[in-house]
Amino acid sequence: MESFIEIMKNKKIVSASAPGKLMLFGEHSVVYGHPCIVTAVDQRLTVNIHENGEDVFTLEAPDLQLHAYAKTMEDLGKKPLPKGVRFIEILYKNFLKKHPQERGIHVTTRNEFNHTFGFGSSSAVTVAFAKALTTLYDITLTNKDLFDLCYEAVIEVQGVGSGFDIAAAIWGGTIFYVPAAEEVIQLNVEELPLVVGYTGIKADTPTIVRMVASLKNREPDKVEQIFENITVIVKKAQQAFIDDDKQFLGNLASNNQDLLRELGVSTKELDNLIKASEQAGSYGAKLSGAGGGDCMIAFSNGNKSNIEKAIDDAGGKVLHIKTNAPGVRIESSNK
Numbered sequence: 001m002e003s004f005i006e007i008m009k010n011k012k013i014v015s016a017s018a019p020g021k022l023m024l025f026g027e028h029s030v031v032y033g034h035p036c037i038v039t040a041v042d043q044r045l046t047v048n049i050h051e052n053g054e055d056v057f058t059l060e061a062p063d064l065q066l067h068a069y070a071k072t073m074e075d076l077g078k079k080p081l082p083k084g085v086r087f088i089e090i091l092y093k094n095f096l097k098k099h100p101q102e103r104g105i106h107v108t109t110r111n112e113f114n115h116t117f118g119f120g121s122s123s124a125v126t127v128a129f130a131k132a133l134t135t136l137y138d139i140t141l142t143n144k145d146l147f148d149l150c151y152e153a154v155i156e157v158q159g160v161g162s163g164f165d166i167a168a169a170i171w172g173g174t175i176f177y178v179p180a181a182e183e184v185i186q187l188n189v190e191e192l193p194l195v196v197g198y199t200g201i202k203a204d205t206p207t208i209v210r211m212v213a214s215l216k217n218r219e220p221d222k223v224e225q226i227f228e229n230i231t232v233i234v235k236k237a238q239q240a241f242i243d244d245d246k247q248f249l250g251n252l253a254s255n256n257q258d259l260l261r262e263l264g265v266s267t268k269e270l271d272n273l274i275k276a277s278e279q280a281g282s283y284g285a286k287l288s289g290a291g292g293g294d295c296m297i298a299f300s301n302g303n304k305s306n307i308e309k310a311i312d313d314a315g316g317k318v319l320h321i322k323t324n325a326p327g328v329r330i331e332s333s334n335k
Protein backbone atom coordinates (compact mmCIF):
# COMPACT_ATOMS: atom_id res chain seq x y z
CA MET A 1 0.00 0.00 0.00
CA GLU A 2 1.28 3.49 -0.91
CA SER A 3 2.04 5.81 1.98
CA PHE A 4 0.11 9.04 2.35
CA ILE A 5 3.22 11.03 1.34
CA GLU A 6 3.67 8.94 -1.82
CA ILE A 7 0.04 9.43 -2.72
CA MET A 8 0.26 13.19 -2.29
CA LYS A 9 3.48 13.33 -4.33
CA ASN A 10 1.94 11.43 -7.25
CA LYS A 11 -1.47 12.89 -6.89
CA LYS A 12 -3.53 13.68 -9.93
CA ILE A 13 -5.25 17.03 -9.70
CA VAL A 14 -8.10 18.04 -11.94
CA SER A 15 -9.71 21.45 -12.13
CA ALA A 16 -12.96 22.10 -14.03
CA SER A 17 -15.20 25.13 -14.32
CA ALA A 18 -18.82 25.65 -15.39
CA PRO A 19 -20.90 28.78 -16.05
CA GLY A 20 -24.09 30.07 -14.50
CA LYS A 21 -27.24 30.70 -16.52
CA LEU A 22 -29.87 33.25 -17.36
CA MET A 23 -33.31 32.08 -18.45
CA LEU A 24 -34.48 33.98 -21.53
CA PHE A 25 -37.85 32.46 -22.50
CA GLY A 26 -40.03 29.61 -21.27
CA GLU A 27 -39.60 29.40 -17.49
CA HIS A 28 -42.20 27.29 -15.64
CA SER A 29 -43.68 25.67 -18.78
CA VAL A 30 -40.28 23.95 -19.21
CA VAL A 31 -40.89 22.11 -15.91
CA TYR A 32 -43.81 20.38 -17.69
CA GLY A 33 -41.86 19.26 -20.74
CA HIS A 34 -42.16 22.37 -22.92
CA PRO A 35 -39.07 24.02 -24.47
CA CYS A 36 -37.19 27.05 -23.16
CA ILE A 37 -34.28 29.23 -24.24
CA VAL A 38 -31.41 29.82 -21.82
CA THR A 39 -28.00 31.46 -22.07
CA ALA A 40 -24.83 30.69 -20.09
CA VAL A 41 -23.29 33.69 -18.27
CA ASP A 42 -19.67 34.62 -17.62
CA GLN A 43 -19.85 33.89 -13.88
CA ARG A 44 -18.02 30.60 -13.42
CA LEU A 45 -17.64 28.16 -10.61
CA THR A 46 -14.40 26.18 -10.41
CA VAL A 47 -13.92 22.81 -8.70
CA ASN A 48 -10.50 21.23 -7.97
CA ILE A 49 -10.27 17.59 -6.94
CA HIS A 50 -7.62 15.04 -6.08
CA GLU A 51 -7.55 11.72 -4.26
CA ASN A 52 -6.76 12.21 -0.59
CA GLY A 53 -5.52 8.69 0.10
CA GLU A 54 -8.09 8.05 2.81
CA ASP A 55 -11.47 6.44 3.14
CA VAL A 56 -13.10 9.82 3.44
CA PHE A 57 -14.59 12.65 1.38
CA THR A 58 -13.28 16.09 2.31
CA LEU A 59 -14.27 19.52 1.08
CA GLU A 60 -13.10 23.09 1.46
CA ALA A 61 -15.57 25.61 0.07
CA PRO A 62 -14.92 29.05 1.58
CA ASP A 63 -17.46 30.76 -0.70
CA LEU A 64 -20.12 28.37 0.60
CA GLN A 65 -19.02 28.89 4.22
CA LEU A 66 -17.84 25.29 4.46
CA HIS A 67 -14.45 24.61 6.04
CA ALA A 68 -12.79 21.26 6.67
CA TYR A 69 -15.98 19.39 5.82
CA ALA A 70 -15.47 15.61 6.04
CA LYS A 71 -17.66 12.51 5.61
CA THR A 72 -16.68 8.85 5.67
CA MET A 73 -17.50 7.04 2.45
CA GLU A 74 -20.23 5.00 4.08
CA ASP A 75 -21.93 8.11 5.45
CA LEU A 76 -22.05 9.83 2.05
CA GLY A 77 -25.49 11.26 1.40
CA LYS A 78 -26.59 10.84 5.03
CA LYS A 79 -27.59 13.80 7.17
CA PRO A 80 -26.31 16.34 8.10
CA LEU A 81 -26.06 17.54 4.54
CA PRO A 82 -25.29 21.30 4.54
CA LYS A 83 -26.72 23.31 1.65
CA GLY A 84 -23.37 24.06 0.01
CA VAL A 85 -22.31 20.42 -0.31
CA ARG A 86 -25.57 18.58 -1.03
CA PHE A 87 -25.31 18.40 -4.82
CA ILE A 88 -21.65 17.39 -4.84
CA GLU A 89 -22.02 14.79 -2.13
CA ILE A 90 -25.09 13.11 -3.63
CA LEU A 91 -23.50 13.06 -7.08
CA TYR A 92 -20.32 11.54 -5.62
CA LYS A 93 -22.33 8.88 -3.77
CA ASN A 94 -24.21 7.95 -6.99
CA PHE A 95 -20.97 7.96 -9.00
CA LEU A 96 -19.28 5.56 -6.57
CA LYS A 97 -22.18 3.11 -6.88
CA LYS A 98 -21.45 2.86 -10.61
CA HIS A 99 -17.65 3.27 -10.40
CA PRO A 100 -16.41 2.08 -6.98
CA GLN A 101 -13.04 3.56 -5.88
CA GLU A 102 -10.70 2.61 -3.06
CA ARG A 103 -9.78 6.12 -1.96
CA GLY A 104 -11.71 9.23 -1.22
CA ILE A 105 -11.23 12.67 -2.73
CA HIS A 106 -10.55 16.18 -1.55
CA VAL A 107 -12.59 18.91 -3.21
CA THR A 108 -12.15 22.67 -3.22
CA THR A 109 -14.45 25.16 -4.90
CA ARG A 110 -13.98 28.73 -6.05
CA ASN A 111 -16.96 30.82 -6.92
CA GLU A 112 -17.24 33.97 -9.04
CA PHE A 113 -20.96 34.06 -8.30
CA ASN A 114 -22.82 36.27 -5.97
CA HIS A 115 -25.29 33.78 -4.49
CA THR A 116 -28.12 36.21 -4.10
CA PHE A 117 -28.57 36.85 -7.81
CA GLY A 118 -29.81 33.38 -8.69
CA PHE A 119 -27.46 32.66 -11.61
CA GLY A 120 -27.42 28.96 -10.84
CA SER A 121 -24.39 28.24 -8.68
CA SER A 122 -25.92 24.86 -7.66
CA SER A 123 -26.08 23.63 -11.24
CA ALA A 124 -22.62 25.05 -12.04
CA VAL A 125 -21.00 23.38 -9.02
CA THR A 126 -22.69 20.07 -9.84
CA VAL A 127 -21.57 20.12 -13.46
CA ALA A 128 -18.00 21.30 -12.75
CA PHE A 129 -17.64 18.62 -10.07
CA ALA A 130 -19.02 15.86 -12.34
CA LYS A 131 -16.64 16.88 -15.13
CA ALA A 132 -13.63 16.94 -12.76
CA LEU A 133 -14.59 13.61 -11.19
CA THR A 134 -15.08 11.74 -14.46
CA THR A 135 -11.82 13.21 -15.81
CA LEU A 136 -9.94 12.14 -12.67
CA TYR A 137 -11.05 8.54 -13.26
CA ASP A 138 -10.62 8.63 -17.07
CA ILE A 139 -14.31 8.16 -17.73
CA THR A 140 -15.34 9.77 -21.00
CA LEU A 141 -18.97 10.83 -21.08
CA THR A 142 -21.02 12.47 -23.81
CA ASN A 143 -22.69 15.75 -22.84
CA LYS A 144 -25.97 13.85 -22.48
CA ASP A 145 -24.39 11.25 -20.14
CA LEU A 146 -22.87 14.05 -18.07
CA PHE A 147 -26.28 15.70 -17.99
CA ASP A 148 -27.97 12.51 -16.76
CA LEU A 149 -25.41 12.08 -13.96
CA CYS A 150 -25.96 15.67 -12.79
CA TYR A 151 -29.73 15.73 -13.24
CA GLU A 152 -30.14 12.58 -11.15
CA ALA A 153 -28.30 14.29 -8.27
CA VAL A 154 -30.26 17.54 -8.57
CA ILE A 155 -33.61 15.76 -8.56
CA GLU A 156 -32.54 13.64 -5.57
CA VAL A 157 -31.63 16.83 -3.67
CA GLN A 158 -34.41 19.26 -4.57
CA GLY A 159 -37.18 17.09 -6.00
CA VAL A 160 -38.15 19.52 -8.79
CA GLY A 161 -36.48 21.21 -11.75
CA SER A 162 -36.37 20.96 -15.51
CA GLY A 163 -32.58 20.64 -15.77
CA PHE A 164 -32.29 23.69 -18.07
CA ASP A 165 -29.62 25.16 -15.76
CA ILE A 166 -27.54 21.97 -15.93
CA ALA A 167 -27.79 21.96 -19.72
CA ALA A 168 -26.64 25.60 -19.85
CA ALA A 169 -23.67 24.76 -17.61
CA ILE A 170 -22.72 21.78 -19.81
CA TRP A 171 -23.33 23.00 -23.36
CA GLY A 172 -22.81 26.74 -22.76
CA GLY A 173 -23.76 29.38 -25.35
CA THR A 174 -27.44 30.08 -25.90
CA ILE A 175 -29.57 26.98 -26.27
CA PHE A 176 -33.08 25.86 -27.12
CA TYR A 177 -33.73 23.18 -24.51
CA VAL A 178 -36.38 20.47 -24.12
CA PRO A 179 -36.29 18.52 -20.83
CA ALA A 180 -34.63 16.37 -19.80
CA ALA A 181 -32.03 17.31 -22.47
CA GLU A 182 -34.18 15.45 -25.03
CA GLU A 183 -33.32 18.32 -27.38
CA VAL A 184 -30.48 20.80 -27.01
CA ILE A 185 -29.98 23.12 -29.98
CA GLN A 186 -27.21 25.74 -30.03
CA LEU A 187 -28.59 29.02 -31.34
CA ASN A 188 -25.17 30.39 -32.38
CA VAL A 189 -26.00 33.95 -31.36
CA GLU A 190 -23.58 36.76 -30.58
CA GLU A 191 -23.41 38.43 -27.18
CA LEU A 192 -27.05 39.31 -26.43
CA PRO A 193 -28.20 42.94 -26.12
CA LEU A 194 -29.54 42.49 -22.60
CA VAL A 195 -29.74 44.61 -19.50
CA VAL A 196 -30.17 42.61 -16.30
CA GLY A 197 -31.75 44.17 -13.22
CA TYR A 198 -31.88 42.63 -9.75
CA THR A 199 -34.89 43.42 -7.57
CA GLY A 200 -33.02 43.03 -4.28
CA ILE A 201 -35.34 40.19 -3.31
CA LYS A 202 -34.02 36.64 -3.13
CA ALA A 203 -36.52 34.09 -4.41
CA ASP A 204 -36.67 30.38 -3.64
CA THR A 205 -37.18 28.51 -6.92
CA PRO A 206 -38.55 25.18 -5.57
CA THR A 207 -41.18 27.08 -3.52
CA ILE A 208 -42.39 29.01 -6.57
CA VAL A 209 -42.35 25.90 -8.78
CA ARG A 210 -44.57 24.18 -6.19
CA MET A 211 -46.87 27.21 -6.11
CA VAL A 212 -47.38 26.90 -9.88
CA ALA A 213 -47.96 23.15 -9.46
CA SER A 214 -50.72 23.82 -6.98
CA LEU A 215 -52.34 26.40 -9.31
CA LYS A 216 -52.13 23.79 -12.08
CA ASN A 217 -53.95 21.30 -9.83
CA ARG A 218 -56.69 23.77 -9.12
CA GLU A 219 -57.00 25.22 -12.64
CA PRO A 220 -55.48 22.72 -15.06
CA ASP A 221 -57.06 24.08 -18.28
CA LYS A 222 -56.05 27.65 -17.60
CA VAL A 223 -52.46 26.74 -16.76
CA GLU A 224 -52.11 24.33 -19.70
CA GLN A 225 -53.28 27.10 -22.02
CA ILE A 226 -50.71 29.51 -20.55
CA PHE A 227 -47.99 26.90 -21.10
CA GLU A 228 -49.12 26.38 -24.71
CA ASN A 229 -48.99 30.13 -25.31
CA ILE A 230 -45.52 30.37 -23.77
CA THR A 231 -44.38 27.54 -26.04
CA VAL A 232 -45.52 29.46 -29.12
CA ILE A 233 -43.43 32.42 -27.88
CA VAL A 234 -40.36 30.23 -27.27
CA LYS A 235 -40.52 28.84 -30.81
CA LYS A 236 -40.90 32.33 -32.30
CA ALA A 237 -37.98 33.50 -30.16
CA GLN A 238 -35.84 30.64 -31.46
CA GLN A 239 -36.40 31.93 -35.01
CA ALA A 240 -35.93 35.57 -33.93
CA PHE A 241 -32.51 34.68 -32.48
CA ILE A 242 -31.55 33.04 -35.77
CA ASP A 243 -32.78 36.14 -37.67
CA ASP A 244 -31.10 38.42 -35.09
CA ASP A 245 -34.37 40.39 -34.82
CA LYS A 246 -33.82 42.25 -31.55
CA GLN A 247 -37.01 44.27 -31.70
CA PHE A 248 -39.16 41.15 -32.17
CA LEU A 249 -37.28 39.43 -29.31
CA GLY A 250 -38.22 42.39 -27.09
CA ASN A 251 -41.89 42.11 -28.11
CA LEU A 252 -41.84 38.40 -27.38
CA ALA A 253 -40.28 39.07 -23.96
CA SER A 254 -43.16 41.40 -23.07
CA ASN A 255 -45.70 38.79 -24.24
CA ASN A 256 -43.96 36.11 -22.18
CA GLN A 257 -44.06 38.45 -19.17
CA ASP A 258 -47.85 38.91 -19.52
CA LEU A 259 -48.26 35.13 -19.33
CA LEU A 260 -45.95 34.88 -16.31
CA ARG A 261 -48.07 37.52 -14.60
CA GLU A 262 -51.14 35.38 -15.29
CA LEU A 263 -49.33 32.50 -13.61
CA GLY A 264 -48.93 34.73 -10.56
CA VAL A 265 -45.13 34.58 -10.38
CA SER A 266 -44.31 38.21 -11.09
CA THR A 267 -44.09 40.76 -8.28
CA LYS A 268 -44.57 44.48 -7.80
CA GLU A 269 -40.80 44.98 -7.75
CA LEU A 270 -40.25 43.01 -10.96
CA ASP A 271 -43.11 44.85 -12.67
CA ASN A 272 -41.62 48.21 -11.61
CA LEU A 273 -38.22 47.46 -13.11
CA ILE A 274 -39.81 46.03 -16.27
CA LYS A 275 -41.97 49.13 -16.68
CA ALA A 276 -39.00 51.45 -16.06
CA SER A 277 -36.94 49.67 -18.74
CA GLU A 278 -39.80 49.89 -21.23
CA GLN A 279 -40.30 53.58 -20.54
CA ALA A 280 -36.57 54.06 -21.16
CA GLY A 281 -37.02 52.60 -24.65
CA SER A 282 -36.17 48.92 -24.31
CA TYR A 283 -37.79 46.69 -26.93
CA GLY A 284 -39.40 44.65 -24.17
CA ALA A 285 -38.67 43.02 -20.83
CA LYS A 286 -39.60 40.12 -18.60
CA LEU A 287 -38.65 38.41 -15.39
CA SER A 288 -35.98 35.75 -15.70
CA GLY A 289 -36.15 32.52 -13.71
CA ALA A 290 -38.81 31.43 -11.27
CA GLY A 291 -40.10 34.92 -10.41
CA GLY A 292 -41.06 36.01 -6.90
CA GLY A 293 -38.02 38.34 -6.95
CA ASP A 294 -34.51 37.82 -8.36
CA CYS A 295 -33.88 39.31 -11.82
CA MET A 296 -35.55 40.85 -14.85
CA ILE A 297 -34.06 41.18 -18.32
CA ALA A 298 -34.65 43.93 -20.87
CA PHE A 299 -33.85 43.66 -24.57
CA SER A 300 -31.95 46.84 -25.32
CA ASN A 301 -32.62 49.04 -28.34
CA GLY A 302 -28.90 49.81 -28.49
CA ASN A 303 -29.01 52.47 -25.77
CA LYS A 304 -28.13 50.30 -22.79
CA SER A 305 -27.11 53.17 -20.51
CA ASN A 306 -30.59 54.81 -20.63
CA ILE A 307 -32.19 51.51 -19.63
CA GLU A 308 -29.59 50.88 -16.92
CA LYS A 309 -30.21 54.32 -15.44
CA ALA A 310 -33.99 53.76 -15.47
CA ILE A 311 -33.60 50.43 -13.65
CA ASP A 312 -31.26 52.02 -11.15
CA ASP A 313 -33.65 54.96 -10.56
CA ALA A 314 -36.53 52.49 -10.03
CA GLY A 315 -34.62 50.86 -7.16
CA GLY A 316 -33.08 47.92 -9.02
CA LYS A 317 -29.44 46.91 -9.19
CA VAL A 318 -27.98 46.58 -12.67
CA LEU A 319 -25.85 43.45 -13.01
CA HIS A 320 -23.09 43.60 -15.60
CA ILE A 321 -22.84 40.09 -16.93
CA LYS A 322 -21.90 38.70 -20.30
CA THR A 323 -24.14 36.12 -21.93
CA ASN A 324 -23.39 33.25 -24.32
CA ALA A 325 -20.45 32.01 -22.20
CA PRO A 326 -18.64 28.72 -22.89
CA GLY A 327 -19.91 25.56 -21.21
CA VAL A 328 -18.09 23.28 -18.77
CA ARG A 329 -14.37 22.87 -19.40
CA ILE A 330 -11.27 21.37 -17.86
CA GLU A 331 -9.12 24.25 -16.60
CA SER A 332 -6.09 22.11 -15.77
CA SER A 333 -5.20 18.49 -15.28
CA ASN A 334 -1.84 16.86 -14.65
CA LYS A 335 -3.14 13.48 -15.82
Ligand code: MEV
Pocket: 023, 026, 027, 028, 029, 030, 031, 160, 161, 162, 163, 164, 205, 209, 288, 289, 290
Ligand atom coordinates in the same frame (compact mmCIF):
# COMPACT_ATOMS: atom_id res chain seq x y z
C1 MEV B 1 -36.19 28.70 -12.63
O1 MEV B 1 -35.02 29.44 -12.89
C2 MEV B 1 -36.86 28.23 -13.90
C3 MEV B 1 -38.04 27.32 -13.67
O2 MEV B 1 -38.58 27.01 -14.97
C4 MEV B 1 -37.68 26.05 -12.92
C5 MEV B 1 -36.93 25.02 -13.76
O3 MEV B 1 -36.99 25.05 -14.98
O4 MEV B 1 -36.28 24.14 -13.16
C6 MEV B 1 -39.13 28.05 -12.90
